[in-house]
Amino acid sequence: MKTYLDCIPCFMQQTLRAGRLATKDEEKIKQLLDQTGDLIKHLSMEKTPAEVGEVIYAKIREVTGINDPYKEIKKRSIAEAKEMIPELKTILDKSENRLITAIRMAIAGNIIDFGMSKKFNLTEDVTRILAQDFAYFDFKAFEKHLKKAETILYIADNAGESVFDRILIEEMSKKTYYAVREVPVINDVIFEDAISSGLEDVSEIISSGSHAPGTILSTCSPEFNHLFKEADLIISKGQGNYEGLSDEKRSIFFMLKAKCPVIACDLGVKENDIVLKGINIKNYKNQKDHVKT
Amino acid sequence: MKTYLDCIPCFMQQTLRAGRLATKDEEKIKQLLDQTGDLIKHLSMEKTPAEVGEVIYAKIREVTGINDPYKEIKKRSIAEAKEMIPELKTILDKSENRLITAIRMAIAGNIIDFGMSKKFNLTEDVTRILAQDFAYFDFKAFEKHLKKAETILYIADNAGESVFDRILIEEMSKKTYYAVREVPVINDVIFEDAISSGLEDVSEIISSGSHAPGTILSTCSPEFNHLFKEADLIISKGQGNYEGLSDEKRSIFFMLKAKCPVIACDLGVKENDIVLKGINIKNYKNQKDHVKT
Numbered sequence: 181m182k183t184y185l186d187c188i189p190c191f192m193q194q195t196l197r198a199g200r201l202a203t204k205d206e207e208k209i210k211q212l213l214d215q216t217g218d219l220i221k222h223l224s225m226e227k228t229p230a231e232v233g234e235v236i237y238a239k240i241r242e243v244t245g246i247n248d249p250y251k252e253i254k255k256r257s258i259a260e261a262k263e264m265i266p267e268l269k270t271i272l273d274k275s276e277n278r279l280i281t282a283i284r285m286a287i288a289g290n291i292i293d294f295g296m297s298k299k300f301n302l303t304e305d306v307t308r309i310l311a312q313d314f315a316y317f318d319f320k321a322f323e324k325h326l327k328k329a330e331t332i333l334y335i336a337d338n339a340g341e342s343v344f345d346r347i348l349i350e351e352m353s354k355k356t357y358y359a360v361r362e363v364p365v366i367n368d369v370i371f372e373d374a375i376s377s378g379l380e381d382v383s384e385i386i387s388s389g390s391h392a393p394g395t396i397l398s399t400c401s402p403e404f405n406h407l408f409k410e411a412d413l414i415i416s417k418g419q420g421n422y423e424g425l426s427d428e429k430r431s432i433f434f435m436l437k438a439k440c441p442v443i444a445c446d447l448g449v450k451e452n453d454i455v456l457k458g459i460n461i462k463n464y465k466n467q468k469d470h471v472k473t
Numbered sequence: 474m475k476t477y478l479d480c481i482p483c484f485m486q487q488t489l490r491a492g493r494l495a496t497k498d499e500e501k502i503k504q505l506l507d508q509t510g511d512l513i514k515h516l517s518m519e520k521t522p523a524e525v526g527e528v529i530y531a532k533i534r535e536v537t538g539i540n541d542p543y544k545e546i547k548k549r550s551i552a553e554a555k556e557m558i559p560e561l562k563t564i565l566d567k568s569e570n571r572l573i574t575a576i577r578m579a580i581a582g583n584i585i586d587f588g589m590s591k592k593f594n595l596t597e598d599v600t601r602i603l604a605q606d607f608a609y610f611d612f613k614a615f616e617k618h619l620k621k622a623e624t625i626l627y628i629a630d631n632a633g634e635s636v637f638d639r640i641l642i643e644e645m646s647k648k649t650y651y652a653v654r655e656v657p658v659i660n661d662v663i664f665e666d667a668i669s670s671g672l673e674d675v676s677e678i679i680s681s682g683s684h685a686p687g688t689i690l691s692t693c694s695p696e697f698n699h700l701f702k703e704a705d706l707i708i709s710k711g712q713g714n715y716e717g718l719s720d721e722k723r724s725i726f727f728m729l730k731a732k733c734p735v736i737a738c739d740l741g742v743k744e745n746d747i748v749l750k751g752i753n754i755k756n757y758k759n760q761k762d763h764v765k766t
Contacts, residue, residue: 184551185499188506189485206478210518217510225503376651 181423184442188220191236194295198237198366201253202244202438210241229442230394230423233295237365238391248364250294250339257292257340257367258376260302269346271310279326280319282351283435284310286456289344290337290418290437293324294367295393298439309437315453319462322433329412332356335388335395335425336369337418337436343375349382357407358383365393368420390422394420397428419443430458474716477735480522481504481513484529487588489681491530491659494546495537497759505536522735523687523716528587530658531684541657543587543632550585550633550660551625551669553595563638564603571611572619575644575729577603582637583630583711583730587660588686591732593682602730608746613724614754622705625649628688628718629662630711630729631757635670642675650700651676658686661713690721712736 195216199209216236223232241247248254268285275281290308291300326332332354336342349356358379360369369377374385389401395416397405408414414432416425422434422443435458438444444451488509492502511530516525524736534540541547545766568574570687576609581602584593619625625647642649651672653662660669667678682694690698701707707725715727715736727750731737737744 185489185493185502185506189489190480192482192485198484200478209478214476214514217514219509221507 181228181426181443181446183223183225183227183229183232184443184445185225186440187232190440190442191216191220191229191232194233194366195236195240197294198240198249199244200248202240212240215239215243228394228396228423230392230420231396231399233365233394233420234390234392234396234399237393238353241364245417248370250364250367253294254339254367254369254373255376257338258343258373261289261292261340261343261377264303264306265343265347268306269345272347272351278351279323281310282348283319283322283456284454285344285419286341286348287435287456289341291417291434292338292340292367293418293437293439295420296339296439303458309454312454314456315438315449316455316457318433318456318458318461321407321458324457325413325431325433325461326352326354328469329354332413332415333359333407333411334383334419335359335414335416336374337421338367338452339369339377340367341417342369342374342379346382347376348415349379356383357411358385359388359404359407360385361391361393362387362389363391364403365391365395366420368393392420392424394422394424396424422447426459429460431458433458433461457467474521474719474736474739476516476518476520476522476525477738478518479733479735480525483733483735484509484513484522484525484657486737487526487659488529490587491533491542492537494542495533496537501536504592508536514575519752520697521689521716523685523713524689524692526658526687526713527683527685527689527692530686534657541663543657543660546587546631547660547662547666548669550631551636554582554585554633554636554670557596557599557654558636560641561599561637565644571644572616573601575641576612576615576749577747578637579634579641579710580728580730580749582634583715583728584732585633586633586661586711586732587631588713589732602747605747607749608731608742609740609748609750611754612748614751615749618706618724618726618751618754619645619647622647623703624700625706625708626652626700626704627676628652628707628709628714629667630709630714631660632662632666632670633660634710635662635667635672641708642672647706649676650690650704651678652681652697652700653678654684654686655680655682655694656684658684659713661686685713685717687715687717689717714764715740719752720751724751726751726754 199212288306291305360374388404416434418436438453492505581599584598653667681697709727711729731746
């Protein structure tokens with residue numbers, strides 16, 4: 181997905197928000213905003229927003245000297261999400277279709293996003309999403325792919341959401357690689373956040389090598405690229421990963437809530453819609469003969 | 474009021490919105506955003522947001538060649554507001570205190586603001602504001618000043634809101650100068666919009682000389698400055714006028730809805746609060762001996 185003009189004010193807003201978390205020095209934040217302005221000026225709109233985000237967040241780390249401005253916020257998000265787990269487990273146990281419910285929970289966790297201006301209330305929003313209709317619901321295809329899959333590459337998004345991911349990973353009960361960012365960027369999951377979220381018990385946590393708030397294969401590690409090619413099933417969580425992977429040629433299942441108008445438009449859904457969308461799933465059968473339809 | 478860091482992403486958003494109305498040429502809009510970025514870089518944060526807005530909207534006119542991007546939107550706003558008038562007149566006639574109700578109506582009209590990202594629904598929002606508590610309610614002082622006043626300078630804000638202003642001006646029934654912007658800027662009222670809104674029947678429409686989405690006295694016309702000094706009562710509508718006039722030394726009554734967090738913070742109120750706030754009203758008595766308290 182390319183960068184839209186609407187992303188530009190959003191980049192400035194993100195710079196301000198992260199800058200404020202990193203420093204109280206208003207002049208330094210003004211400098212940061214000026215530098216983001218310069219970056220935007222020389223920006224190719226053909227890049228994905230996640231690629232631009234990579235440069236912006238590197239600049240924030242450089243100018244403020246703060247490596248992980250969202251560190252405390254991530255800790256709180258993980259703790260808050262963990263508090264909901266007993267209730268969610270009860271809901272899961274009572275549900276008609278455990279897999280669908282677990283997918284819903286993993287998508288519900290996607291509201292924990294500090295890259296966005298929108299405010300959220302975790303408990304209220306999760307409750308609503310558990311009952312919300314899907315805008316895309318490629319569940320049958322997903323279920324078939326899952327059945328045949330031996331290995332899953334699960335590309336993580338936000339810290340806190342990670343706690344909800346654990347539910348889905350447990351439910352799928354397959355060998356899962358949980359891919360996190362290489363460095364802190366917005367409130368995205370890094371290795372230590374995945375550990376705090378309890379992912380180690382249910383998956384093999386790996387770094388994608390990404391420094392971006394998303395997944396751009398050309399900047400990911402060779403190990404991740406290998407897994408991306410070889411994994412039987414790929415689950416990509418959230419907007420940032422969608423931005424980088426939406427034009428890839430292999431089968432991917434995107435799970436996300438469309439929180440910004442640009443992503444919603446690109447997906448052809450409405451803002452706040454929830455999405456389980458598979459790409460290249462028609463050809464998947466021929467490519468790897470994993471699905472008998 | 475000075476410019477806050479939060480205003481910077483908002484300037485970019487405003488540029489994008491006005492740019493899109495003026496042209497479909499995405500490259501031209503990108504140029505505009507780049508130029509706004511440059512302006513911001515060299516911006517003194519001691520300027521008011523309205524002063525920055527003046528430069529930005531001049532740039533939009535220059536780059537796109539479109540003098541009034543909001544022309545059609547303003548026409549629609551005025552028409553929509555006019556449709557509400559019979560109902561509002563009925564409410565006014567039934568109200569306990571006609572002046573308070575007319576003030577509420579004038580403030581309710583202030584939601585028609587295309588400088589903001591927030592969406593509004595005119596009928597719903599007006600109905601809510603008519604019953605909303607005020608965060609500041611200097612009504613007694615206002616009433617006293619009004620009683621003694623022979624001339625009123627009423628500084629207008631948005632087109633559409635202007636239709637609601639007419640109700641208050643009729644109700645006050647004094648010699649009123651209705652000051653509009655000199656040139657089109659966002660959806661602010663200019664001369665022709667004031668005429669379409671029916672202000673000619675109840676007031677003398679004048680230009681403030683302002684090219685900004687607000688009132689900065691140093692850039693206003695000598696005639697306006699003279700009136701600003703001599704008028705017995707000044708009513709300043711909306712955020713943009715507040716930005717430019719909040720530090721002035723004479724008595725002014727601000728009527729507005731605090732639609733952005735920056736203005737709300739500067740006023741010491743919450744976002745979405747409605748405000749009738751007088752400044753320098755304590756000393757007014759001594760200055761001009763117009764009020765007996």
